[in-house]
Amino acid sequence: MRVIVSIGGSVLAPDLEADRVEAHADVLDGLVAEGHEVAAVVGGGGVARRYIGTARDLGATEYDLDALGIDVTRLNARLLIAALDSSATPEPAESHEAARASLRRGEVAVMGGTIPGHTTDAVAALLAEMAEADLLVYATSVPGVFSADPNVDSGAERYDELSAGELVDVISSIETAAGSNAPVDLLAAKIIERSGLRAVVLDGSEPPRIADAVAGDADGTEVRPDE
Numbered sequence: 001m002r003v004i005v006s007i008g009g010s011v012l013a014p015d016l017e018a019d020r021v022e023a024h025a026d027v028l029d030g031l032v033a034e035g036h037e038v039a040a041v042v043g044g045g046g047v048a049r050r051y052i053g054t055a056r057d058l059g060a061t062e063y064d065l066d067a068l069g070i071d072v073t074r075l076n077a078r079l080l081i082a083a084l085d086s087s088a089t090p091e092p093a094e095s096h097e098a099a100r101a102s103l104r105r106g107e108v109a110v111m112g113g114t115i116p117g118h119t120t121d122a123v124a125a126l127l128a129e130m131a132e133a134d135l136l137v138y139a140t141s142v143p144g145v146f147s148a149d150p151n152v153d154s155g156a157e158r159y160d161e162l163s164a165g166e167l168v169d170v171i172s173s174i175e176t177a178a179g180s181n182a183p184v185d186l187l188a189a190k191i192i193e194r195s196g197l198r199a200v201v202l203d204g205s206e207p208p209r210i211a212d213a214v215a216g217d218a219d220g221t222e223v224r225p226d227e
């Protein structure tokens with residue numbers, strides 16, 4: 001299978017601990033050893049948020065805050081590359097074209113963000129679309145897609161399965177609620193919908209769950225293409 005794994009920065013390197021990065025790299029190496037084609041898109045996490053907060057206080061524009069966030073995603077991508085045993089992109093791919101070329105060379109393609117205006121959720125969905133991936137895995141800090149933000153609403157329930165159209169509706173309603181944090185952003189959901197991608201949203205704090213999802217035993221929310 002061709003698999004794109006989106007790894008949130010807060011899941012890959014919450015405290016910049018080598019062990020956690022290694023655990024994610026081990027899972028990706030294991031997928032390669034099983035014969036899968038693998039690409040990883042890495043987020044910025046708490047480190048990106050801290051840089052962005054400080055730069056916002058200093059008066060930086062939203063564009064420049066995004067650029068700062070992209071830089072941090074690429075730093076995290078470098079950590080993952082350092083930990084991978086499989087042949088990987090030597091430098092984080094800065095464009096989807098570069099990531100696709102890397103996949104075609106048989107490497108693990110690793111990238112962070114690309115351009116201001118979106119997040120790595122959308123970067124991963126676009127890469128899955130471009131590379132015609134069989135599966136897109138979102139390894140996030142929450143165990144799936146909920147009916148509301150579980151950190152804000154104790155009555156939030158997890159969906160085991162959603163159609164892509166339902167995912168768009170659920171994410172729209174979560175993003176409309178002030179201060180809430182959707183597990184996947186709306187642009188990513190719309191790309192998943194338009195291209196009929198198969199996706200899984202799961203808790204990435206236990207990296208082996210990513211391999212379980214690829215093996216067809218996902219513990220999270222499975223998104224299936226619309227009929």
Ligand code: UTP
Nearest residue numbers: 009043044045066069070113114115116119120
């Ligand atoms: P993330 O993808 O980590 O953002 O990118 P996030 O989803 O808010 O954070 P997680 O899921 O908790 O890790 C960090 C920031 O980098 C910028 C955005 O400002 C984003 O919030 N960014 C990232 C871009 O502008 N473009 C990109 O392609 C990627």
